[in-house]
Amino acid sequence: MKAKIYIVTFLFICTLISCKKETFTDYKFADRPIALPCNDLDSKLYNEALLSFEQDILNFFGKDKKTNLRISYSRFLRLASYNRVDYKKIVSEHSLKVFEALKKDTNLWETNNATTHLNYHGKLMDCISKNVKSADLKTTLNALLTTNSMSAKLFSAPIASNYNAVINDKALACYVAFDLYYAKLFDVDFSKPESTTK
Secondary structure, eight states: OHHHHHHHHHHHHHHHHHHHTOOOOOOSSTTSOOSSOOTTSOHHHHHHHHHHHHHHHHHHHTTTSOOOHHHHHHHHHHHHHTTOOOHHHHOOHHHHHHHHHHTTOTTTBOTTOSSOSBOTTSHHHHHHHHHOOOHHHHHHHHHHHHTTOOOHHHHHHHHHTTHHHHHHOHHHHHHHHIIIIIHHHTTOOTTSOOOOOO
């Protein structure tokens, strides 16, 4: 009888552990190189998030087929710096699935923060701050983080004026994707239909 109880308990614990490790499986960009390889991060999921975001802005801003990712970043960052991004129009179903998986990462978010939902003291921001290539932007980012002054509003302006750096710097691209895109999705009510009035 005791053996059965031990076996049932063991199986129950194994089930709980395996459920807890359930990860995102609907990868569209798994064959692409990891943009931000840092220890202790879910690099595969974060890479999927970045590439899905880039596909979203390219699809939205590149409707004329002449627009490339550089122009898409420029347009997105300009709107983001003025807080005028219409996330409902830009976000794809795939990015929403990725966002649902990202929401389960407790180190990534500060859901009770009124300024941002991205955890500026988390592992992702630590990795980004160490890997930014542009010396000026790295100095600005680290100064904002060190003085606890970091905000999307303060850091998006220098990025928007230097959007070319984002194309060649995947650490900056990850910052844009996570703080100016996915963190903002927390505040969008996707259950309400889009307004057709202007």
